[in-house]
Amino acid sequence: MTPHVLTRSLDRSATIFILIVAGLGVLIPLSNLLLPAGSALQVPTYLVALFGKYACYAILALSIDLIWGYCGILSLGHGAFFALGGYAMGMYLMRQIGSRGVYGNPILPDFMVFLNYPKLPWYWHGFDMFWFAALMVLLVPGLLAFCFGWLAFRSRVTGVYLSIITQAMTYALLLAFFRNDFGFGGNNGLTDFKDILGFNVQADGTRAALFALSCLALILTFLICRAVVTSKLGKVLIAIRDAESRTRFLGYRVESYKLFVFTLSACMAGVAGALYVPQVGIINPSEFAPGNSIEAVIWVAVGGRGTLVGAALGAVVVNYAKTFFTSGPLAPYWLFMLGALFILVTLLLPKGIIGTFNAWRESRKATEAANAESAALEDGVGEPKPAE
Amino acid sequence: MSANFLDRFRAVLLAILLAACFAVPALAGPFEDAVAKFANDDFSDTDEAIGAVATSGNPLAFPIISALQDGRLSADPDTKQVFVTGADGKIIDAATGAAVDKLPDNAAAVRLNNRLRRAVEAALGGLTLLSPDPAKRIAAAQSVFKSHDENALPVIDGALAKETNKAVKAAFAEARAAILLYKSDATELEKLEAVAVIKARGDQEALALLTGLGSDVPPNVARIAASAIASIQSDLQMWSMVQNAWYGLSLGSVLLLAAIGLAITFGVMGVINMAHGEMVMIGAYTTFVVQEVIRTRYPDLFDYSLLIAVPLAFLVAGAIGVLIERGIIRFLYGRPLETLLATWGLSLVLQQAVRTMFGPTNREVGNPSWMSGAFELGQITITYNRLWILCFTLAVFVILLAMLRYTALGLEMRAVTQNRRMAASMGIATSRVDALTFGLGSGIAGIAGVALSQIDNVSPNLGQSYIIDSFMVVVFGGVGNLWGTLVGAFTLGIANKFLEPVAGAVLGKIAILVLIILFIQKRPRGLFALKGRAVEA
Numbered sequence: 001m002t003p004h005v006l007t008r009s010l011d012r013s014a015t016i017f018i019l020i021v022a023g024l025g026v027l028i029p030l031s032n033l034l035l036p037a038g039s040a041l042q043v044p045t046y047l048v049a050l051f052g053k054y055a056c057y058a059i060l061a062l063s064i065d066l067i068w069g070y071c072g073i074l075s076l077g078h079g080a081f082f083a084l085g086g087y088a089m090g091m092y093l094m095r096q097i098g099s100r101g102v103y104g105n106p107i108l109p110d111f112m113v114f115l116n117y118p119k120l121p122w123y124w125h126g127f128d129m130f131w132f133a134a135l136m137v138l139l140v141p142g143l144l145a146f147c148f149g150w151l152a153f154r155s156r157v158t159g160v161y162l163s164i165i166t167q168a169m170t171y172a173l174l175l176a177f178f179r180n181d182f183g184f185g186g187n188n189g190l191t192d193f194k195d196i197l198g199f200n201v202q203a204d205g206t207r208a209a210l211f212a213l214s215c216l217a218l219i220l221t222f223l224i225c226r227a228v229v230t231s232k233l234g235k236v237l238i239a240i241r242d243a244e245s246r247t248r249f250l251g252y253r254v255e256s257y258k259l260f261v262f263t264l265s266a267c268m269a270g271v272a273g274a275l276y277v278p279q280v281g282i283i284n285p286s287e288f289a290p291g292n293s294i295e296a297v298i299w300v301a302v303g304g305r306g307t308l309v310g311a312a313l314g315a316v317v318v319n320y321a322k323t324f325f326t327s328g329p330l331a332p333y334w335l336f337m338l339g340a341l342f343i344l345v346t347l348l349l350p351k352g353i354i355g356t357f358n359a360w361r362e363s364r365k366a367t368e369a370a371n372a373e374s375a376a377l378e379d380g381v382g383e384p385k386p387a388e
Numbered sequence: 389m390s391a392n393f394l395d396r397f398r399a400v401l402l403a404i405l406l407a408a409c410f411a412v413p414a415l416a417g418p419f420e421d422a423v424a425k426f427a428n429d430d431f432s433d434t435d436e437a438i439g440a441v442a443t444s445g446n447p448l449a450f451p452i453i454s455a456l457q458d459g460r461l462s463a464d465p466d467t468k469q470v471f472v473t474g475a476d477g478k479i480i481d482a483a484t485g486a487a488v489d490k491l492p493d494n495a496a497a498v499r500l501n502n503r504l505r506r507a508v509e510a511a512l513g514g515l516t517l518l519s520p521d522p523a524k525r526i527a528a529a530q531s532v533f534k535s536h537d538e539n540a541l542p543v544i545d546g547a548l549a550k551e552t553n554k555a556v557k558a559a560f561a562e563a564r565a566a567i568l569l570y571k572s573d574a575t576e577l578e579k580l581e582a583v584a585v586i587k588a589r590g591d592q593e594a595l596a597l598l599t600g601l602g603s604d605v606p607p608n609v610a611r612i613a614a615s616a617i618a619s620i621q622s623d624l625q626m627w628s629m630v631q632n633a634w635y636g637l638s639l640g641s642v643l644l645l646a647a648i649g650l651a652i653t654f655g656v657m658g659v660i661n662m663a664h665g666e667m668v669m670i671g672a673y674t675t676f677v678v679q680e681v682i683r684t685r686y687p688d689l690f691d692y693s694l695l696i697a698v699p700l701a702f703l704v705a706g707a708i709g710v711l712i713e714r715g716i717i718r719f720l721y722g723r724p725l726e727t728l729l730a731t732w733g734l735s736l737v738l739q740q741a742v743r744t745m746f747g748p749t750n751r752e753v754g755n756p757s758w759m760s761g762a763f764e765l766g767q768i769t770i771t772y773n774r775l776w777i778l779c780f781t782l783a784v785f786v787i788l789l790a791m792l793r794y795t796a797l798g799l800e801m802r803a804v805t806q807n808r809r810m811a812a813s814m815g816i817a818t819s820r821v822d823a824l825t826f827g828l829g830s831g832i833a834g835i836a837g838v839a840l841s842q843i844d845n846v847s848p849n850l851g852q853s854y855i856i857d858s859f860m861v862v863v864f865g866g867v868g869n870l871w872g873t874l875v876g877a878f879t880l881g882i883a884n885k886f887l888e889p890v891a892g893a894v895l896g897k898i899a900i901l902v903l904i905i906l907f908i909q910k911r912p913r914g915l916f917a918l919k920g921r922a923v924e925a
Contacts, residue, residue, distance in 0.1 A: 165863075298733075301729060
């Protein structure tokens with residue numbers, strides 16, 4: 001990344017966003033670890049884990065905004081990539097338990113002992129090494145997205161058709177991961193983690209570090225997305241979003257562009273999932289539920305699609321609302337709220353929070369300019385322009 | 389009605405018989421003498437007693453012999469009184485049937501040896517073989533068929549001679565054949581005839597019987613048995629194909645029913661309605677409410693509950709559909725992805741609303757009498773509810789097709805979907821047609837809910853389990869083509885049921901999803917795509 005790319009990709013709101021995330025990423029862990037417990041400014045550990053979760057959701061939202069907001073691909077199966085990244089990390093964490101499990105088997109995770117596995121399935125090999133697991137976090141969702149996208153985009157499956165088959169994909173994975181003989185713990189998934197890279201996952205320090213890492217990953221993902229969308233490639237993506245056939249007729253290989261951005265986005269979702277799992281302490285097949293993927297899309301819609309900052313903001317706002325409502329007496333009404341959010345945002349706020357704010361600011365600028373012009377007119381400095 | 393009457397008649401008869409027994413305890417007849425022999429504690433006396441009691445025709449015979457088998461028959465050697473301790477702990481006098489408070493102190497269980505145990509079993513088999521209830525006689529014959537116990541042969545022969553009921557007679561003949569086939573001293577001719585009878589039966593048990601035949605049979609019999617086994621196996625395979633095909637048709641009809649409304653809203657209008665499954669759910673809950681009202685107010689009308697629920701569900705779901713179209717969807721025409729999100733949100737709201745009103749658990753919707761039960765067709769069982777749903781689905785399909793083809797509204801619908809602006813120029817109120825089309829699609833989903841309430845759990849999540857399948861059917865069959873939906877639904881249903889025995893239920897479903905995903909790559913517009921020259925459909 002040359003300085004040129006960096007300066008071009010950072011406008012004012014992007015800079016503000018990065019500064020805020022970086023600030024939170026430093027201040028929250030510091031306050032959690034250094035200030036005494038009970039102090040007014042100390043952030044309790046459960047909040048650190050919660051904010052870490054939000055950061056992961058924000059990364060997922062960025063990955064969806066990259067393809068939906070800039071390339072017009074509405075994936076209703078991005079939760080699948082998120083969950084696959086999570087499972088890759090979960091497998092590493094399971095292998096780290098070693099002989100501390102309930103059955104004390106040094107190689108096999110507890111659920112395999114319970115289900116009478118004679119030996120480790122072949123696809124579990126290598127996950128005892130962190131670098132391998134980290135590679136798989138990127139590779140598995142990326143490869144799936146590449147194969148899926150290669151088939152779909154090449155045969156020009158677009159629009160709602162693509163949305164529906166991505167939903168079918170995550171549904172198929174949901175069914176598969178629910179099976180006990182699939183080798184990923186079935187219904188219960190992977191849980192009861194102990195260590196990550198030798199640090200206890202429950203410890204305050206580890207949680208704070210994971211939160212800081214999530215913020216770092218959020219910033220990096222944001223920078224990559226900005227770099228992509230502000231480059232020439234990004235212009236082609238926007239062209240594909242607005243007029244796919246026209247772009248194709250202009251000589252661009254539309255499917256290659258879509259495939260690249262879809263795969264990149266899946267890798268980002270995988271990273272989000274991988275950071276999510278150690279912070280919540282469990283990964284199970286319900287992460288593949290089609291509802292989760294659609295909910296992630298609504299975060300982007302709330303924040304404003306095609307704005308990146310808005311996607312991250314939407315993820316945090318909607319999830320904060322979810323935490324707030326589902327933990328209080330209003331819990332039975334949360335689904336009403338969420339459903340209404342889907343309807344109202346699409347009907348009344350199609351540009352989302354950030355998009356509407358930007359439009360409002362621009363219209364104000366325009367009126368200011370017009371006011372200035374009319375003021376100038378009154379002074380008799382210039383002639384009015386003829387109407388076009 | 390007549391079955392009810394017969395039951396009552398039989399109960400009355402039994403009561404009279406029992407009363408007769410209670411009324412004449414003092415008269416010592418051959419039955420009482422036979423019962424008293426149990427008290428002698430002598431194996432040959434017990435044997436005689438078993439024979440005499442079993443052939444006495446006394447209603448106490450069955451309880452006595454089965455008590456003997458379970459060691460619940462006890463006797464007082466001094467008074468020669470015999471007692472039956474029921475499985476529920478109640479004690480009766482075996483000879484009279486009168487209730488007794490407690491056993492005498494010196495009463496001891498009547499002992500059995502292996503020879504007597506066989507006699508008891510044969511007597512019990514014989515008792516049920518001679519039962520007045522044909523269903524019990526058939527069940528007894530089936531158990532003899534499975535056990536092929538030689539001791540039952542004389543009883544079977546006797547019963548066969550007296551039997552007049554055709555079905556029971558066939559069952560007796562099969563049981564007799566099974567005994568003869570395994571009887572070491574039966575003639576070769578008898579065994580050959582037995583093989584023929586068992587082959588004619590041709591089910592899994594006949595197969596087990598023939599394959600279990602040892603090597604000590606005459607070579608002729610072994611040869612014929614081997615060919616019978618081969619023919620039964622090929623027959624069974626054919627029947628299992630027929631069974632899979634039937635299950636497939638049944639699943640296909642359910643899929644078609646769920647998808648047919650979607651074929652209108654998505655296929656014809658191009659509106660992607662993720663709340664379609666909730667329309668199905670609302671139809672099912674309408675059925676529930678109708679049945680509740682009928683149950684509490686007009687219990688006699690229960691058999692007609694579905695006939696009442698069908699139009700009501702159509703109206704309720706259709707009205708909600710029109711509201712949705714007017715309130716939400718009409719603002720989103722031309723923005724399919726936004727429509728998808730808004731209707732998903734709507735589905736969440738509807739689910740939660742139903743959950744709040746009716747509770748999160750399954751509600752019970754009953755089957756009317758004409759929909760419960762099953763009949764046998766060859767080796768497969770066909771349940772009436774599945775059969776009715778298949779017929780109902782086809783009827784809905786035909787009516788819908790006719791409606792689109794022959795009514796004014798159908799004509800307007802087709803005109804608007806083909807060329808909206810042209811239709812508007814011809815004076816068609818396009819927005820009214822939009823609302824009615826969406827209402828029609830939703831109403832049909834409601835009707836589907838009535839049918840699905842008969843075979844699925846009525847819960848707030850009912851619709852969700854169908855939405856992905858329905859979309860698969862519509863996309864697979866080809867958008868904008870009702871025939872495509874029909875073919876798509878039945879193809880997917882049958883493919884699913886033929887994959888299930890090979891791959892298992894879940895893997896079969898996954899395989900189908902993967903196949904559809906691959907199929908869409910090959911033919912992005914579905915099986916029966918509308919031909920056109922547009923770059924983007």
